[in-house]
Amino acid sequence: MSTQFQLDFSGKRPAEVQEKIADGMRRADAHADPQWRHFCDACVLAAARKKLEITSDDVLTEMESLPRPPTTHALAALGPVMKRGWEMGILAPTEKVVRSERPEKKGNYHKVWRSKVYAETRSEAKAS
Numbered sequence: 001m002s003t004q005f006q007l008d009f010s011g012k013r014p015a016e017v018q019e020k021i022a023d024g025m026r027r028a029d030a031h032a033d034p035q036w037r038h039f040c041d042a043c044v045l046a047a048a049r050k051k052l053e054i055t056s057d058d059v060l061t062e063m064e065s066l067p068r069p070p071t072t073h074a075l076a077a078l079g080p081v082m083k084r085g086w087e088m089g090i091l092a093p094t095e096k097v098v099r100s101e102r103p104e105k106k107g108n109y110h111k112v113w114r115s116k117v118y119a120e121t122r123s124e125a126k127a128s
Contacts, residue, residue: 025080032077036070039063040078044085048115054091055110056082057100082113092116 013021029037043062047054056078063069085091096112 024076025083028074028076029080031074032072032080033070036072037077037081039066039070040081041084041088044081045090045117048085048090048113048117050118052115052118053094053096053112054115055098055100055112057102057105057110060102082111085113090115090117 012018040059040063043059043066044054046062047058051058056075059078059081060075082091086093091113094112094114097109098112099107100110
């Protein structure tokens with residue numbers, strides 16, 4: 001007897017799965033250190049001004065470049081940070097994913113985001 005698999009290529013997860021993901025993101029964001037969240041939001045903008053496409057690795061790199069950056073107990077809160085960057089008009093989602101280059105993340109997948117502020121930053125530099 002063989003098992004028949006059905007694959008959903010629509011890219012949409014069932015509503016109950018989407019709600020569980022959203023709930024997990026809300027909880028991760030709510031439990032992150034408030035100062036860390038604010039600094040991360042600024043780091044999203046900083047990374048997006050430097051590169052056309054970014055991942056959460058780029059945001060962490062920006063955060064680590066700060067003197068005495070705040071920390072949080074779980075980096076799961078980076079998902080909500082990136083989503084907030086989208087809601088603020090800094091980022092746009094792409095269909096791309098890449099493996100993390102950070103050793104501590106052991107190659108896990110990261111969504112690639114397109115910067116909506118990179119081009120205007122370059123235009124400002126040319127105008128000066």
